[in-house]
Amino acid sequence: xxxxxxxxxxxxxxxxxxxxxxxxxxxxxxxxxxxxxxxxxxxxxxxxxxxxxxxxxxxxxxxxxxxxxxxxxxxxxxxxxxxxxxxxxxxxxxxxxxxxxxxxxxxxxxxxxxxx
Amino acid sequence: xxxxxxxxxxxxxxxxxxxxxxxxxxxxxxxxxxxxxxxxxxxxxxxxxxxxxxxxxxxxxxxxxxxxxxxxxxxxxxxxxxxxxxxxxxxxxxxxxxxxxxxxxxxxxxxx
Numbered sequence: 001x002x003x004x005x006x007x008x009x010x011x012x013x014x015x016x017x018x019x020x021x022x023x024x025x026x027x028x029x030x031x032x033x034x035x036x037x038x039x040x041x042x043x044x045x046x047x048x049x050x051x052x053x054x055x056x057x058x059x060x061x062x063x064x065x066x067x068x069x070x071x072x073x074x075x076x077x078x079x080x081x082x083x084x085x086x087x088x089x090x091x092x093x094x095x096x097x098x099x100x101x102x103x104x105x106x107x108x109x110x111x112x113x114x115x116x
Numbered sequence: 117x118x119x120x121x122x123x124x125x126x127x128x129x130x131x132x133x134x135x136x137x138x139x140x141x142x143x144x145x146x147x148x149x150x151x152x153x154x155x156x157x158x159x160x161x162x163x164x165x166x167x168x169x170x171x172x173x174x175x176x177x178x179x180x181x182x183x184x185x186x187x188x189x190x191x192x193x194x195x196x197x198x199x200x201x202x203x204x205x206x207x208x209x210x211x212x213x214x215x216x217x218x219x220x221x222x223x224x225x226x227x228x
Contacts, residue, residue, distance in 0.1 A: 033216065042122075042204050042218040043160065056215045091159060103148045103208050105216060107159035 002026075004108035006092050012114045013082055021077040021111045025094030032075050033105065034067055035091040043091055049075060050097065082115045089113075119143060120207050122219035130227050135192040137222050139205030142186070148208035149181055151190045154221065155201045163203075164190065195226040 005024040013019055025032050030051055035043035045059040052072045060066070064082075069075040079086055089112050093105040121140050129135045137151075148167055152160035164179040166172045166188070172179045178191040188207075192199055202221040209217055 035218070040124075042120075042220040045215060045217055048215045102162075102165050103216070104150070104162045104165065105152075105160075105206075107161070109159055 004092055004094055004106055006090075006108035006111050008111055009109060010112045010114075012116065014116050015082060015084060017082050017115075019079045019082055019113060021079075021090050021092075021113070023075045023077070023092030023094075023108060025073065025075070025092070026106055027073075029094035029096055029106070030072070031095045031097045032069060033093045033095075034075070034077050035093065036088045037091055037110070038088045046077070079113075082113075084115045087113055087115045118219075119209065119217045120205055120219035122203075122205050122222050124220055124222060126223040126225055128225045128227060129195050131195060131197060133195050133226075135195045135199065135224055135226070137190040137192075137203050137205075137224070139188045139190075139219055140186055141188070141205075141207045141209075143207070143209040144183075144186065146186075146207045146209045149179070149188045150206040150208070150216070151177075151179060151188075152204040152206055152218075153201045154204055160204055160218075192224075195224075197226045197228045200224055200226050 007022045032049040034046040037043045047057045047067045049069045064080045067077045089110040091110045093107045151164045154160040166179040166181045176193045180189045204221045205219040
């Protein structure tokens with residue numbers, strides 16, 4: 001596709017359940033980011049992939065959160081034992097990382113997670 | 117201290133005025149600086165990027181960078197109601213493999 005695709009766009013779940021959020025980046029973009037955005041706040045960094053490996057996962061709030069990108073393209077953010085405080089919009093972004101690139105991030109439309 | 121700090125606003129300016137948005141950052145090794153605009157319910161989109169000290173102009177937008185003061189600003193000239201949005205300052209920090217960190221954003225209202 002032309003842009004970053006995120007699914008599902010909306011997810012309502014119950015406290016304690018497991019959730020997976022998927023991100024399909026722009027073809028050829030080697031960098032992939034996950035951010036979490038709560039109402040009235042800026043995007044909060046969670047994890048950043050370069051290719052298949054997590055270059056920085058320091059933003060993951062605790063061990064309930066995990067993300068993978070096994071083939072260097074699609075990524076899945078996994079949240080175990082969801083809590084009400086996990087409710088937010090989860091944004092995925094991708095970018096090129098050549099030295100000549102601007103470093104611009106291209107965002108998907110986000111996955112809105114509501115934990116009841 | 118937050119890595120990227122912005123005044124949350126809201127900042128309200130009349131149509132046609134200059135809107136001035138400010139941002140400070142903590143990592144002196146940061147190399148790239150960005151301003152994103154986010155309309156309510158939408159995802160952020162890039163407006164400007166700047167790498168070098170000084171000013172960079174693009175249409176009605178001017179980004180200003182002062183690395184010594186660790187300060188970035190965005191000026192919007194001839195503000196329009198359609199400029200009403202949240203403006204996010206973002207910094208590509210050297211630590212942590214050059215990840216991009218965002219500020220909390222400044223809400224701008226342009227009154228017609």
